[in-house]
Amino acid sequence: MSKSCFLRIVTFLLCLALGWQFWKGILALEPTQIIIGPAAHYIESAAEETGATNIVAAILFDYRALDTLGEASVIYTSVCGIAMLFAKSKFKISSTGLSFIVKRGVSFIIPFLLLYAAGIVLMGHISPGGGFQGGAVFATATILFCIVYGSGFEAVMIKPKTKELIESSGALMFVLIGFVGLWTGAGFLANIAAGYPKGEVGRFLSGGSIPLLNIAVGMKVSAGLSTIFYSMIKLLEFEVTKHPGVKNK
Amino acid sequence: MISLLTVLIPLTWAFLIPLIHIFRKTWLKRAILLFGIAVFFVTISAAISGWKQSALSFLGGWPAELGIVLIVDKLSAAFLFLSAIGGGAAFLASYGRLKEGPWRYYVIFFLLQASMNGVLITGDIFNLYVFYEVFSLAAYLLVAFTISWQAIEAGLKYLVLGTIGAFFILLGIAYIFMATGSLNMAVLSLVLPHIPNEALTVIAASLLIGLFIKIGAFPVHFWLPDAHSSAQTAVSALLSGVVVKVSIYTLLRLSLLLFLETKPAVFTVITVVGTLSVLGGHLMALRQEDIKRLLAYSTVAQIGYVLIGVGTGMAAGISAAFFHAINHMFMKVGLFIAAGHIAEDMKTRNIYDLRGLYHHRRWFVIVFSLLTAAIVGIHPLGGFMSKWYLMLAATKAGNVIPALALAFGTVISAFYYMRVLSFFYSSGDPPPRQTYPYWNLAIAGACALCCVFLGIVPLVPSLWKLVSDIGLNAVDTAEYISTMLSK
Amino acid sequence: MSALFYSFVCFFLILTALVASEIKDILSAVISLSVFSVLLAIAFVALQAPDVALTQAVISSGLITSLFLVAYSQTQKEGRRENDEE
Numbered sequence: 001m002s003k004s005c006f007l008r009i010v011t012f013l014l015c016l017a018l019g020w021q022f023w024k025g026i027l028a029l030e031p032t033q034i035i036i037g038p039a040a041h042y043i044e045s046a047a048e049e050t051g052a053t054n055i056v057a058a059i060l061f062d063y064r065a066l067d068t069l070g071e072a073s074v075i076y077t078s079v080c081g082i083a084m085l086f087a088k089s090k091f092k093i094s095s096t097g098l099s100f101i102v103k104r105g106v107s108f109i110i111p112f113l114l115l116y117a118a119g120i121v122l123m124g125h126i127s128p129g130g131g132f133q134g135g136a137v138f139a140t141a142t143i144l145f146c147i148v149y150g151s152g153f154e155a156v157m158i159k160p161k162t163k164e165l166i167e168s169s170g171a172l173m174f175v176l177i178g179f180v181g182l183w184t185g186a187g188f189l190a191n192i193a194a195g196y197p198k199g200e201v202g203r204f205l206s207g208g209s210i211p212l213l214n215i216a217v218g219m220k221v222s223a224g225l226s227t228i229f230y231s232m233i234k235l236l237e238f239e240v241t242k243h244p245g246v247k248n249k
Numbered sequence: 250m251i252s253l254l255t256v257l258i259p260l261t262w263a264f265l266i267p268l269i270h271i272f273r274k275t276w277l278k279r280a281i282l283l284f285g286i287a288v289f290f291v292t293i294s295a296a297i298s299g300w301k302q303s304a305l306s307f308l309g310g311w312p313a314e315l316g317i318v319l320i321v322d323k324l325s326a327a328f329l330f331l332s333a334i335g336g337g338a339a340f341l342a343s344y345g346r347l348k349e350g351p352w353r354y355y356v357i358f359f360l361l362q363a364s365m366n367g368v369l370i371t372g373d374i375f376n377l378y379v380f381y382e383v384f385s386l387a388a389y390l391l392v393a394f395t396i397s398w399q400a401i402e403a404g405l406k407y408l409v410l411g412t413i414g415a416f417f418i419l420l421g422i423a424y425i426f427m428a429t430g431s432l433n434m435a436v437l438s439l440v441l442p443h444i445p446n447e448a449l450t451v452i453a454a455s456l457l458i459g460l461f462i463k464i465g466a467f468p469v470h471f472w473l474p475d476a477h478s479s480a481q482t483a484v485s486a487l488l489s490g491v492v493v494k495v496s497i498y499t500l501l502r503l504s505l506l507l508f509l510e511t512k513p514a515v516f517t518v519i520t521v522v523g524t525l526s527v528l529g530g531h532l533m534a535l536r537q538e539d540i541k542r543l544l545a546y547s548t549v550a551q552i553g554y555v556l557i558g559v560g561t562g563m564a565a566g567i568s569a570a571f572f573h574a575i576n577h578m579f580m581k582v583g584l585f586i587a588a589g590h591i592a593e594d595m596k597t598r599n600i601y602d603l604r605g606l607y608h609h610r611r612w613f614v615i616v617f618s619l620l621t622a623a624i625v626g627i628h629p630l631g632g633f634m635s636k637w638y639l640m641l642a643a644t645k646a647g648n649v650i651p652a653l654a655l656a657f658g659t660v661i662s663a664f665y666y667m668r669v670l671s672f673f674y675s676s677g678d679p680p681p682r683q684t685y686p687y688w689n690l691a692i693a694g695a696c697a698l699c700c701v702f703l704g705i706v707p708l709v710p711s712l713w714k715l716v717s718d719i720g721l722n723a724v725d726t727a728e729y730i731s732t733m734l735s736k
Numbered sequence: 737m738s739a740l741f742y743s744f745v746c747f748f749l750i751l752t753a754l755v756a757s758e759i760k761d762i763l764s765a766v767i768s769l770s771v772f773s774v775l776l777a778i779a780f781v782a783l784q785a786p787d788v789a790l791t792q793a794v795i796s797s798g799l800i801t802s803l804f805l806v807a808y809s810q811t812q813k814e815g816r817r818e819n820d821e822e
Contacts, residue, residue, distance in 0.1 A: 022420070025451030029428050029444070037430025038315050056787045066308050066317050070367070070379035073260065074386060077360050081390035084353040088396075120790075128786035136794040143802055164267050171264040175257065187310040188253055194310075225799055232806045 038063075050191055051198040052125035052207040060130065061213045065189035068213070069174060071132075072220055076171055079224035086231040097150035106148045113141050121218035125207035131214040135221025142226040151233050160230060163223040170219030177209055177216065252321045252370050253306045255295045255329065256380075259288045259363035263356045270352050278348065281355050285340040288362055292333035295370075299326035303732050313372075313433050313733050320372040320733055323722035327571055328369050328498045335491035335578050336362045338692055342586050343483035345688035354394055361387035361487075365495050372733055374422055375432045377499065381418070385411050385463070388492055392480045403472075403479035410462060410472040417459030424452045435733035438506045438726055453512050456503060457519075464496040466556060467526035470549050474533075477548060478541035478598075482589025482689075485541065489548045490582040494574050497552070501559050501567065506726055509562065520560030520643075524654045526553025531661040539598045540588050543665065544581070547624070550658055551577045557651045558639050566642035568720030573635035576703055580624045580632060583696030587617045590689040606673045614673050616693045621666045623700040626659050631703035638707070745779045766804045773797035 035043065046058040060068050097103065121134030145153065181190035191208040192198050199206030262284040269280055298304060299321030306319040321329070340358065347354065360383060367380035389411060393404030426432060428448050429440045441449065458469075465473035477485050500519070508515040530550030537543040555577070558570025591606065591613055592598045607614045623630040636659060643652040706712045722728070749772060756768040773796035780789035 021451060021454070025424060025448050026427070028447040035430070038432075039430055041315060054787070062309060063311055063316050064376075067376055067379050069260075070364070070376065070383055073360060073364070073383050074379070076264075077357060077383060077386045077390065080353050080356050080360075081386070081393075084351070084357070084390065085393060085396065085401075087353075128790055130787065133787070133790045133794055136791070136799055140794065140798050143799070161271055165271055168264050168267040172261070172268070175261055175264065178257075181309070182250070182253070187306070188257070188308050190309045229799075229803065229806065232803070232810065 047201050050207065050210065051201055052210050053202050054125050054127060054130075056128070057125045057130050057207075057210055057214070061125075061210045062189075062191045062208075065178070065213070068217065069178070069189070072171065072174065072217055075221060075224050076167070079167065079227050082228050083231050086234070097153070098148050102148055106144060110141060110144070113137070113144070117141065117222075121214055122211060123204070124214040125210045126202065126204070131217025132221055134214070135218040136225060138218070138222035139225035139229065142222075143229050146229065146233060151230070155230070155234075158226070160227065163227050163230070166219050167223035167227065170216045170221075170223065173216040173219070174213060177212055180209075250306060251291070251295045251298055252304050252319055253308075255288075255292045255366040255370065256319075256363050258291050259284075259359040259366070262288070263359035263363065266352055266356050266359070277352060281352075282344065284355075284359065285337070285344065288359070289333055289337040289340075292329055292336075292362075292366060295321065295366075296326045296329040296333065299323075299329065299370075305732065314431060314436055317376050318372040318433065318733060319370045320729070321370050322729060322732070323719050324498075324502070324567075324571075325369050327575075327719045328494065329366065331494055331575050331578055332362070332365050332369060332491050335487065335494075335582060336365070338582050338586075338696070339483045339487035339490070342486060342689060342692055343481070345692075346481075346483065351394075354391070357387045357390050357394075360384075361391065361492075365491065368495050369498060372435065373433050374425065374437065374503075377434075378415075378418060378422055381463075381499065382415060384492065384495070385415065388476075388488060391484045392476045392488070394484065395481055397479075399479045403475035407472040407476040410469070414459045414462030414469075417455045417462065419459075421452050421455035421459060424448065424455065428452070433733070434502070434506050435730040438730055441507055442511050449512055453508055453515050457500075457515065460496065460500045460503070461522060464493060464500065464556075465549055465552060466522045467529040467549065467553065468522070470526070470529075473549055474542050474545040477545035477585075478539060482586055482593065485545075485589060486582040486585040489545065489585060490578040493548065493552060494578060497555055497559065497570075497574065500556075501570075501723065504559070505562075505567075505723055506729065509724075509726060513562065516560045516562040518560075519556050520648050520651055523553045523556030523558075523560055524651045526550060526556060527651075527654050527658040528553075531658045531665075535661065535665050537665075538600055540600050540603070540669065541585070541592065541598055543600075543669065544584055544588060547662065548577075548581060550662065551581070551624075553658075554636065554639055554655060557643055557648070557655060560651075561642050561646035561648065562724075563642065563646055564717070564720035564724045565638075566646060566720070567723045568717045569635065569638035569642045571719050572703075572707075572716050573639055576623070576631040576635045576700065579696045579699045579703065580620050583616065583620045583693045583700070584624070586689050586696070587613050587620070587693040590693075591617075600669055600672050604672050605676050608676075612690055613693070616690065616697050617673070618670055619697040620693070620700065621670060623697070623704070625663045625666050629701075629704045631700045631706075634704055634707045741782065742779075745775055745782070749775050749779070762808055763805075766801060766808060769804070770797045770801040773800070 034040075042055055042059060042063065046055045047053055050058040050062045052058045052062070117134045117137035119134075120129035120137060121131055124130030124134070142158065145157065178189040180196075181194035182188045184190075184194045186193035186195075189209075191210065194209070196208035196212075197205075198208055266277070266281070266284075269277055295304075300323055303320060303322040307313070308317045308319065310316075343354070343358070364380045364383035364387065368377055368384065371377050371380060389404050389408045392407055393401050422432075425437060425441075428444050429437060431437060431440065462469045477489050480488060504515050504519065527550050530546050530548070530553060534543050534546035534550065537546060551573070555570045555574050558566045558573060560566070591603065591610060594610075595603060595606075597603065619630075623632040626633040626636050636655060640652045640655055643649075643655070706716070752768045752772040752775065756765045756772060759765050759768065773792060777789045777793040777797065780786075780792055
């Protein structure tokens with residue numbers, strides 16, 4: 001036992017030393033009162049140049065849109081990998097649903113949850129939010145379906161192939177929106193320069209291609225995260241006959 | 250624009266394959282083959298056009314300080330060429346074995362190629378990190394593809410250690426952003442000399458530790474033998490041949506652009522780690538009985554050679570390092586494909602059970618011997634030339650101990666490779682199996698021929714000038730900066 | 737916000753992270769990780785970054801916790817699972 005204690009103490013001291021080195025590195029930088037670098041340009045002119053009042057959305061989907069494509073590819077890769085690793089396995093006891101009161105209660109909440117998710121996605125360019133956050137809330141709604149109604153119900157309502165379709169279509173939509181910019185000669189994933197309408201800053205219909213990219217990312221993220229959850233709780237055979245609307249596979 | 254297509258085209262194929270699988274499953278076979286060939290040609294043409302003149306792509310139309318810029322100069326073009334050939338060979342090997350059955354495998358494969366090309370051509374440090382993560386993730390998944398317990402354990406080990414490395418790289422990038430406020434590598438190269446020295450030490454230490462974990466250099470290489478030996482044949486070839494080289498490119502680019510004038514100690518550290526990798530890799534390979542693990546430890550050692558070349562910090566060293574990288578790619582891809590095919594065919598990876606292989610797998614053993622001779626460094630083949638130039642560059646830079654370690658390591662590698670060959674050529678009588686796929690033999694044979702060709706390259710002045718141009722271009726950071734900031 | 741608030745949040749961040757990595761019971765560790773994520777989201781809101789806070793709250797304390805719990809529940813049942821791997 002003392003060897004593992006010794007190792008723990010050594011690890012703890014190593015972590016402390018690492019933390020001290022990083023702290024020393026931070027202390028060496030004197031804090032600046034003015035913002036330097038491209039951040040200053042973003043703060044001043046993001047609204048006129050891109051048409052979006054949410055500067056974070058402008059940076060994510062206009063100035064540095066290739067990073068967002070890369071991040072969406074990370075999610076795509078992990079979803080594909082998880083589906084590949086769990087392709088042949090089915091689990092016998094998954095979720096069989098909760099009691100009647102919970103089902104009725106959740107059925108009142110679900111429409112508002114979906115509306116909230118859609119609101120986050122669509123208004124990403126004027127208020128905090130965007131494709132990633134909204135897509136994650138959509139996926140949370142499907143997880144709620146699984147937990148409350150049973151995974152059989154969820155598999156019937158939204159088939160796994162539909163989720164694959166939505167995910168790939170969202171990803172392709174992102175790339176195609178970027179190609180429009182390439183075709184008009186303004187560069188890949190160009191926003192206003194590629195001809196997307198800028199609109200009036202602060203209104204709902206503004207921001208050029210940013211709402212479209214939000215929708216594409218929202219589709220991809222929601223379908224992807226939902227696929228991850230579903231791959232881990234696939235049902236082998238149906239054992240419950242209590243809920244209405246569930247057909248045998 | 251074509252440099253952008255090297256990233257976009259494999260990405261689009263990766264997104265299209267599930268749609269084809271849902272709607273028209275019968276098109277899948279021809280579609281995948283066509284996609285792989287298209288990616289190969291696009292990458293080669295991007296490499297050629299980037300070689301002649303540095304090609305810039307401003308994404309979204311924003312200038313270099315605000316947005317992301319893709320730049321292909323001679324160093325990137327050379328590595329793009331390497332990635333195209335390595336990726337193409339691995340694609341052919343895996344297509345030959347798996348056909349179009351596992352379509353998710355091809356999705357992840359194309360994402361791997363897209364993100365490797367993205368790492369090679371980007372000029373923005375956070376974009377580099379994003380693409381690096383995509384291809385690391387794809388590599389973790391490809392290792393675990395066969396879903397045997399060994400492959401999953403290897404993939405898990407690779408995942409955990411790779412994520413720790415990525416954490417350190419991200420920490421370094423976060424420090425850079427906190428200190429300077431910008432993320433474009435050319436702008437950073439201009440701004441970093443003005444930062445206080447302790448901050449630079451922290452940045453350099455974080456980036457180096459992260460990159461060494463990802464490359465698989467000696468003290469932190471623990472994931473590499475498991476991952477490269479437990480993967481499938483084509484995936485091992487791809488990992489050892491190409492993925493490691495892309496990580497070395499990242500180290501090269503970051504240390505040349507960011508640390509050349511400000512912290513030359515970085516190059517000393519790289520040389521020391523390279524020497525340790527050479528000695529450690531070769532010594533560990535001596536004890537191996539599993540042929541794929543032996544090849545994986547040999548990869549660790551060869552990475553050490555390339556790191557010794559990078560650590561000189563001079564044009565000659567970098568040219569020699571690239572030449573050894575491309576030689577090693579051909580040699581390792583050929584060796585892994587030959588060894589992997591033999592292992593799958595004879596159902597064993599232990600070299601004691603592979604005695605007497607010469608008598609019924611004649612051509613495989615001949616190709617294997619040729620590649621072994623190349624990697625040990627027998628004279629007219631490519632391996633000898635690249636090690637010779639590495640020793641010259643190391644001695645010219647004043648690092649005598651690495652050059653001695655290099656020679657010593659070559660002797661050790663000769664020892665364990667000859668042991669494997671002695672088993673192959675000895676007499677034994679395992680039952681001969683008559684499955685004789687020409688496909689893998691053809692790819693391994695092509696790699697062996699390329700090694701022979703590469704051995705002749707330094708003797709032809711016009712071809713050798715191409716290689717030494719790479720080093721000169723890599724060290725010329727002023728030209729990189731002026732090309733990037735010219736708009 | 738005041739330094740007291742920040743030091744409170746930082747102290748509990750470190751505490752929950754230590755609990756999550758050292759405790760033996762996996763379920764407690766997962767719940768502790770979820771608390772860590774919520775505290776981090778609060779810290780992001782205090783630092784005036786609402787997009788990051790929203791992402792952190794939804795994904796980390798919502799989805800990641802549920803995925804951990806699913807993985808935990810699937811690996812705790814022996815003998816009641818039929819699948820072809822391992």
